Amino acid sequence: MTFSVARNPQPASDADREAVLAAPGFGKHFTDHMVRIDWTVDGGWDEGRVLPYGPISLEPASAVLHYGQEIFEGLKAYRQVDGSVAAFRPEANAERMQRSARRMAMAELPTELFVESLRALVGIDEQWVPQPVDQSLYLRPFMIATQDGLGVNAPSSSFAYLLIASPAGDYFSGGVRPVTVWLSTEYTRAAPGGTGEVKCGGNYAASFAATAEAAAHGCDQVVWLDAFEHRWVEEMGSNNLGFVFGSGPGARIVTPALTGTLLPGITRTSLLEVATELGYTAEEGKISVEEWRDGCASGAITEVFGCGTAAVVTPIGAVRSADGEFTIGDGPAGAGGPVTAALRERLVGIQTGRVEDTHGWMTRLN
Numbered sequence: 001m002t003f004s005v006a007r008n009p010q011p012a013s014d015a016d017r018e019a020v021l022a023a024p025g026f027g028k029h030f031t032d033h034m035v036r037i038d039w040t041v042d043g044g045w046d047e048g049r050v051l052p053y054g055p056i057s058l059e060p061a062s063a064v065l066h067y068g069q070e071i072f073e074g075l076k077a078y079r080q081v082d083g084s085v086a087a088f089r090p091e092a093n094a095e096r097m098q099r100s101a102r103r104m105a106m107a108e109l110p111t112e113l114f115v116e117s118l119r120a121l122v123g124i125d126e127q128w129v130p131q132p133v134d135q136s137l138y139l140r141p142f143m144i145a146t147q148d149g150l151g152v153n154a155p156s157s158s159f160a161y162l163l164i165a166s167p168a169g170d171y172f173s174g175g176v177r178p179v180t181v182w183l184s185t186e187y188t189r190a191a192p193g194g195t196g197e198v199k200c201g202g203n204y205a206a207s208f209a210a211t212a213e214a215a216a217h218g219c220d221q222v223v224w225l226d227a228f229e230h231r232w233v234e235e236m237g238s239n240n241l242g243f244v245f246g247s248g249p250g251a252r253i254v255t256p257a258l259t260g261t262l263l264p265g266i267t268r269t270s271l272l273e274v275a276t277e278l279g280y281t282a283e284e285g286k287i288s289v290e291e292w293r294d295g296c297a298s299g300a301i302t303e304v305f306g307c308g309t310a311a312v313v314t315p316i317g318a319v320r321s322a323d324g325e326f327t328i329g330d331g332p333a334g335a336g337g338p339v340t341a342a343l344r345e346r347l348v349g350i351q352t353g354r355v356e357d358t359h360g361w362m363t364r365l366n
């Protein structure tokens with residue numbers, strides 16, 4: 001599998017790149033190149049191309065611009081102890097992108113081609129992979145419908161798969177800080193039969209009004225509830241959730257079960273395994289808003305966290321809604337709980353090569 005390479009004639013200078021890497025933030029700066037692979041109904045997947053990072057040209061009538069036929073992924077490549085670069089479970093992202101493609105009537109990119117596209121980009125932009133242990137290279141594969149025309153009687157007959165990369169700093173530079181969340185009862189993220197379990201841009205487009213509402217109430221994130229009863233807790237923003245019952249080695253971690261309306265996070269499934277290895281009980285279940293509130297009041301629930309690729313594990317300190325507010329553990333001014341911290345440390349340890357990868361989760365890219 002080979003990719004043609006058109007080198008960027010004006011890559012960032014060493015000084016410019018180092019300035020970015022000194023304070024990368026998240027999703028603000030991009031590497032010198034990107035990958036593109038086009039698909040047509042007649043020809044299938046075309047040759048992969050490494051191109052200079054830059055604007056893409058689309059017909060104004062392209063399907064993605066009107067009907068939102070778009071899916072994406074997000075994963076990270078980490079500098080390992082020996083200097084090599086490895087991605088965390090890229091095959092799982094490839095498979096999830098294939099499931100997303102099926103739901104959105106798009107072309108499925110084979111797993112091997114997906115992983116090779118990561119290798120092609122990291123190979124040419126390796127200097128953009130940060131060295132510090134708390135930083136990484138965020139990889140953003142995505143696919144858009146490029147067919148030109150406004151008819152909606154059939155899915156697009158052409159797609160473009162693209163991959164861009166952005167150095168990512170420590171989400172919690174200055175220390176882990178618990179977030180305050182807003183329980184959204186007016187808006188829902190997903191309903192059965194819809195696209196809640198698909199990583200598509202449309203889910204995000206529909207979420208921003210709720211995110212703005214959360215911010216207007218002084219909250220960092222939205223917590224999504226089920227569409228029927230507005231009672232069962234599903235996700236937080238673009239994170240899955242974990243509830244810690246009890247404390248110490250006897251702690252039990254419950255994550256909302258995948259009912260079809262939740263996004264099946266790779267961090268979530270990985271943490272279920274990591275939690276078991278650390279000696280906790282980990283299971284999928286159903287948590288209602290009342291159980292959350294009463295559990296925090298009684299002390300049965302000791303910690304709650306969000307989990308996803310970008311921030312890995314985020315403690316939640318307080319929950320706000322139209323009905324009032326309650327706190328979790330030592331609240332938003334605290335440092336998050338010990339189970340949350342232990343899970344984070346173990347998972348980040350595996351990702352950066354500091355803890356032995358007994359699962360075969362890391363895939364070398366260079």
Ligand SMILES: *Cc1c(COP(=O)(O)O)cnc(C)c1O
Pocket residue numbers: 074199235237238239240263264265266267268307308309310
């Ligand atoms: C991407 C995403 C997640 C987290 O998935 P990871 O694979 O762990 O990064 C959770 N919820 C939503 C809505 C998402 O889009």
